[in-house]
Amino acid sequence: MKSLIHRLQQHIPVSDAEIDEFLQIHAFPWVEENTVLFFYRGDAEQVRLRHWIFGLPSSQDFFRIPSTRHWVLQADIPHQSRIEYKFEVVQRGHSHWIRDPLNKHLAYDPFGANSVCQGAGYLTPEWTLEDTESRAGTLEDIEIDSQAYGGKRHLTVYLPARFRPRRRYPLLIVHDGPDYKRYSSLKFVLDNLIHRSEVAPLIVALQHPIQRLQEYPDHPAQAQFTVHEVLPLLQERYPIHDIPQMRGLMGASFGGVATLSTAWRHPEVFGRLLLQSGSFAFTDIGENKRGPLFDPVVDFMNRFRKHPGKPSEKVFVTCGMYESLIYENRSIVPLLQKTGMEVEYRESRDGHNWINWRDHLRDALTWLFPGPLWMIYE
Amino acid sequence: MPHLIVLGPQRLEPTVHHILKEHGIDGDIALVSAGWQEREEEDEELREVLGSQCRVHNLRIHARCEDVFHADTDLFEAHRARQDQLRDLQNLYRFRLDKLVEAAQHLFRHLGDPALVLPERADAIAAIQRLDQHHLQRLQLVHQEFETRWRSLERPAIQQQREEIHSVLGYCPTIAIAGGHVAVLLNRIRMLGIETFFANRRLVAWSAGAMALSDRVVLFHDHPPQGAGTPEILDLGLGYFKGLLPLPHAKRRLNLDDPARVALLAQRFHPSLCCALDEGSRIQATSSGWKIYPHTRLLHSDGHVQHFSHATVLPSPHASEHANQFPSRDALPSAEKAAALDSFTSATEIPTLASFNSSTKIPTLASFTSATEIPTLAPKGESR
Numbered sequence: 083m084k085s086l087i088h089r090l091q092q093h094i095p096v097s098d099a100e101i102d103e104f105l106q107i108h109a110f111p112w113v114e115e116n117t118v119l120f121f122y123r124g125d126a127e128q129v130r131l132r133h134w135i136f137g138l139p140s141s142q143d144f145f146r147i148p149s150t151r152h153w154v155l156q157a158d159i160p161h162q163s164r165i166e167y168k169f170e171v172v173q174r175g176h177s178h179w180i181r182d183p184l185n186k187h188l189a190y191d192p193f194g195a196n197s198v199c200q201g202a203g204y205l206t207p208e209w210t211l212e213d214t215e216s217r218a219g220t221l222e223d224i225e226i227d228s229q230a231y232g233g234k235r236h237l238t239v240y241l242p243a244r245f246r247p248r249r250r251y252p253l254l255i256v257h258d259g260p261d262y263k264r265y266s267s268l269k270f271v272l273d274n275l276i277h278r279s280e281v282a283p284l285i286v287a288l289q290h291p292i293q294r295l296q297e298y299p300d301h302p303a304q305a306q307f308t309v310h311e312v313l314p315l316l317q318e319r320y321p322i323h324d325i326p327q328m329r330g331l332m333g334a335s336f337g338g339v340a341t342l343s344t345a346w347r348h349p350e351v352f353g354r355l356l357l358q359s360g361s362f363a364f365t366d367i368g369e370n371k372r373g374p375l376f377d378p379v380v381d382f383m384n385r386f387r388k389h390p391g392k393p394s395e396k397v398f399v400t401c402g403m404y405e406s407l408i409y410e411n412r413s414i415v416p417l418l419q420k421t422g423m424e425v426e427y428r429e430s431r432d433g434h435n436w437i438n439w440r441d442h443l444r445d446a447l448t449w450l451f452p453g454p455l456w457m458i459y460e
Numbered sequence: 461m462p463h464l465i466v467l468g469p470q471r472l473e474p475t476v477h478h479i480l481k482e483h484g485i486d487g488d489i490a491l492v493s494a495g496w497q498e499r500e501e502e503d504e505e506l507r508e509v510l511g512s513q514c515r516v517h518n519l520r521i522h523a524r525c526e527d528v529f530h531a532d533t534d535l536f537e538a539h540r541a542r543q544d545q546l547r548d549l550q551n552l553y554r555f556r557l558d559k560l561v562e563a564a565q566h567l568f569r570h571l572g573d574p575a576l577v578l579p580e581r582a583d584a585i586a587a588i589q590r591l592d593q594h595h596l597q598r599l600q601l602v603h604q605e606f607e608t609r610w611r612s613l614e615r616p617a618i619q620q621q622r623e624e625i626h627s628v629l630g631y632c633p634t635i636a637i638a639g640g641h642v643a644v645l646l647n648r649i650r651m652l653g654i655e656t657f658f659a660n661r662r663l664v665a666w667s668a669g670a671m672a673l674s675d676r677v678v679l680f681h682d683h684p685p686q687g688a689g690t691p692e693i694l695d696l697g698l699g700y701f702k703g704l705l706p707l708p709h710a711k712r713r714l715n716l717d718d719p720a721r722v723a724l725l726a727q728r729f730h731p732s733l734c735c736a737l738d739e740g741s742r743i744q745a746t747s748s749g750w751k752i753y754p755h756t757r758l759l760h761s762d763g764h765v766q767h768f769s770h771a772t773v774l775p776s777p778h779a780s781e782h783a784n785q786f787p788s789r790d791a792l793p794s795a796e797k798a799a800a801l802d803s804f805t806s807a808t809e810i811p812t813l814a815s816f817n818s819s820t821k822i823p824t825l826a827s828f829t830s831a832t833e834i835p836t837l838a839p840k841g842e843s844r
Contacts (some may be wrong), residue, residue: 452686
């Protein structure tokens with residue numbers, strides 16, 4: 083079969099029967115060491131690979147093997163990479179974006195699903211999957227009448243398994259909470275890591291944004307809501323430690339900006355921060371080139387860079403190497419370190435997506451809220 | 461009938477009820493579940509497992525210690541100070557241990573002329589063992605000074621709890637010691653001197669319960685999310701048995717497919733048998749040695765892991781000696797109780813509290829560098 087792959091790579095015609103036989107045995111995209119071969123079979127005028135890898139052309143043309151309906155594209159895929167992609171198929175002058183028909187691996191986000199190519203060495207972490215051994219925490223929804231936003235808001239509160247009202251717990255507040263739960267398996271992650279004593283049993287409040295693109299980029303109401311409405315309500319209802327070291331705030335993308343700006347506006351409230359692929363766009367000179375949505379972000383980041391203060395004590399920063407925000411995230415690390423905060427920074431070969439953020443949760447949460455792993459032998 | 465049965469984890473696939481039944485153990489059983497901390501009395505699952513076969517009497521060790529802390533605040537303060545001291549000692553030990561283990565790991569993976577490499581490995585192991593021994597002696601000193609000064613078992617708040625426990629144990633020939641937080645379990649048992657009641661009783665212990673009964677408590681995890689995963693000695697155990705190092709939850713915590721790690725662990729703790737305990741594991745003390753049952757695995761010095769298809773007795777003098785002849789402080793007049801930490805006979809043996817001889821010359825804490833002058837490491841994310 084290797085010869086067939088070789089022939090495809092060399093754009094040598096291969097019969098439908100040979101392809102059928104091959105597909106019954108093997109999966110596409112075909113990954114071998116640092117190379118991936120994408121394959122599409124069908125009538126088309128053009129086929130392109132569409133992906134979200136910063137640094138590579140976002141559209142790459144497939145090659146049609148002459149006199150066949152077979153389209154191939156070979157690309158580099160470094161070890162442990164993870165790439166989300168779609169195929170753009172042009173038929174009768176119309177372009178359609180489709181998921182790779184030969185690939186069963188999908189990743190979901192609020193906009194739908196993408197196909198996923200996993201490079202050699204990438205494995206879905208087992209602690210992200212539902213584990214029947216793990217005692218499950220519970221979720222409860224609460225409504226909050228927000229003065230900051232002038233209306234009802236919802237929170238989902240995670241209580242760890244074997245929650246006891248007489249015990250005190252650390253608190254973690256999560257921006258984009260429902261998305262973290264749905265697309266980053268946050269509940270399974272919490273259940274597993276707490277059950278395994280890797281993370282301290284903690285209460286986690288999932289914020290439900292309504293207009294996240296307006297609320298999260300340094301909106302004063304969001305900080306006000308989190309610090310003066312959500313936090314007091316949680317402290318009133320749940321047994322939560324009342325010290326910054328036991329309070330955490332986290333978010334991804336614009337949620338990362340909301341996390342940093344809330345902590346910056348209210349230093350010494352949250353002693354633990356998790357910033358995942360924060361949209362930390364800034365300018366040294368000239369205008370913001372990312373569009374008007376980023377204007378408040380850039381305005382905040384420029385102010386923050388000038389006067390960072392010391393928003394927290396421990397900050398865990400993550401980013402994917404294939405994100406357009408990698409430069410901004412790498413830049414913020416030394417700035418955070420200079421404030422005197424303890425900073426950990428991790429990168430992965432992934433893009434701006436929920437699986438990337440999921441895959442960093444173990445490293446981040448075990449560092450921010452370590453559990454009694456070494457001591458528990460049930 | 462064995463006086464000591466060591467089991468693997470019991471939560472998911474409990475076996476304790478079968479084993480008790482097999483040995484005809486029924487009736488009243490005293491339960492120590494202090495490792496579950498404030499949940500120690502949430503023992504419904506265990507009671508359900510044991511069913512009508514046994515009446516479980518939870519000794520409420522954790523709760524009783526809380527009562528003692530409330531009643532005797534001087535002792536509480538002293539206890540906290542000792543825990544701080546132990547924590548500092550642990551950090552100092554880790555400073556040195558991590559480097560030694562890292563060097564040994566490197567040597568165990570190094571391929572070269574055996575004539576050159578093997579002596580280096582042996583000396584690397586010896587260096588770790590010397591440090592472990594040193595750490596144990598310092599821990600022992602801390603405990604001994606605490607006991608000498610506070611004579612905890614003579615304090616009224618503790619005596620009252622002990623009398624109540626003693627009366628419950630009067631009709632419980634069997635004590636079950638569950639797992640959980642090993643430091644808390646060990647600490648609370650030691651605080652109330654529960655080990656002094658072990659004599660002439662059958663003990664069934666699993667996971668952290670088994671670790672606490674051993675002569676030294678070794679914490680381990682080969683792939684923790686943070687840190688290097690260096691096994692470390694936490695404390696002296698209760699010394700109820702020797703020659704056996706229980707390693708509960710091995711399939712999750714140990715990389716048994718890595719011969720270098722297995723060899724290093726087994727050699728470091730030789731001559732103790734390093735036993736991987738998982739669901740279904742079981743070890744019994746017999747007159748001729750440790751009886752190892754299927755689902756229990758043994759780590760060997762050459763890096764291989766032995767499985768058992770049927771129950772096998774591994775000769776060990778410790779199995780018979782320590783299962784049935786535990787010294788009882790309880791039987792002595794109170795003035796002699798502190799001195800009852802006796803029979804420390806050989807400098808080459810790992811000392812335990814139970815085998816401590818106060819006449820043995822061990823340097824005092826004051827002769828060591830003051831703890832306040834030594835920088836501390838961040839704890840491994842847990843408290844005692």
